[in-house]
Amino acid sequence: MGKSLKQDSVDAWDAYLSTLERNGLADPHWEVESEVQEKLIDYFKAKIDAGVSDGLTSLPERLPSYVHRFPEEMLRAIKSHAENVLAADPNNGAAAKFLAIEAFHKVNTRISSEKYPLLEKTMVLAPNDIEICFFAYAACTRLGDQMQEEALVALERMLERLRGGNHKVSYLWTMRLYTTEVDATPVQNYLRINKRHPVVNRWEAVLNAILVVFENELLQTPDSGVFNxxxxxxxxxxxxxxxxxxxxxxxxxxxxxxxxxxxxxxxxxxxxxxxxxxxxxxxxxxxxxxxDPTLAWEGQVLPEFSPVVDLDGKPVWLADYRGKLVLLDFWATWCGPCIAELPNIKEVYEEYHNRGFEVIGISLDSDETALRKFIKENQLPWRQVFDEKGWENPLVKKYGVRGIPAQFLIDREGRVISVKARGKRLADLIEAEIGDNTD
Missing domain, CATH: 1.25.40.10 (Tetratricopeptide repeat domain)
Structure with a gap:
């Protein structure tokens, strides 16, 4: 049965989790005093030595969320112990599980693919362990199409182990398939498959099993997310x-x-x-x-600006831009998505400016000095409407802007082509509008 666990080891693990969770799991590693580290190492060694009982390991739940945050020295010690145990006893599912979880938190795809047999081994050695099946599925989705068959096997095993058990447990595990813990939901994987592929029937069986779980949940607790x-x-x-x-x-x-x-x-x-x-x-x-009230403007002529000025104090009027294609860019220097879009706008501006494309920035910043510095450092050549009022800017209210970035693409007659002119779509819309016209 392995070593008995000392109470202070359990306390050390609980304290470690509390430290991680208090700090929002933000940093990859936390300093752990050597005395506490030794207790944690002893704790995991005992868990690994205990192997599998009743089809389950006694390793702590949600270990995949924490193992990569272990101090390096502690992780090496536990990993070394698990390797030695597995070498001496190839049927120790706890050692296999720890090593599989540790291996699949590495970013190198080739190494992870080679280590997949550890996950397969654990699923066999711990036949009632639902977590390892979920973890195997999540890990395989991170590796893309090359591991799709393995992802399907892991999912089939997980659903089989859930079948006939507590409904709420089944629902909670199945719902995790639709969280950020996985890179592809079962539906997304199914849609990637050629419908003539021999595994398509197995994927459909999986989806039908998931339907049963969610439909049973709706009988007890109506939920819009489940309906969707x-x-x-x-x-x-x-x-x-x-x-x-x-x-x-x-x-x-x-x-x-x-x-x-x-x-x-x-x-x-x-x-x-x-x-x-x-x-x-x-x-x-x-x-x-x-x-999104801005959508109402698509296909409509945008009303003239309220009286606004640019950073040089000069009035800005839409009428002055008639005959040109214009992008109104509602943005701010504190808006991450806005900043991420700027290189695309600059590239499009450089490509099409000489063919009649203009940009008017409408800044929701409140610090003029910081705004000017940002514009200079990032070499933004177009005019910027600025009044220090942020969300109280009259154009924000006039056009119903509720979030930024908001980018209105306006044609030569002042009609709004799109209020979602971002990314590749911006260049596509401009090219379709300007075409080969160089007037």
């Missing part, structure tokens, strides 16, 4: 009628939320999506506009 997942699965499997039936069931839930709060953006965006799926395009657009 169910509808998405039906859509992916080509059962549009079933997907629409799910959307119709969830529609009253969001409508009731809107009665309680007419500005509930989650309800508005969900209803826009639902009506889009049900073919109600006018209603879908109505809800999208309520979610």
């Amino acid at each position: 997942i169910i509808a998405h699965i039906h859509e992916a499997m080509g059962d549009i009628e079933a997907a629409q039936a799910v959307f119709q069931k969830i529609q009253p839930y969001y409508e009731e939320r809107l009665k309680q709060n007419p500005n509930d953006r989650t309800a508005l965006s969900s209803l826009a999506n639902i009506h889009g799926k049900l073919g109600n395009s006018d209603l879908a657009r109505e809800y999208r506009v309520k979610t």
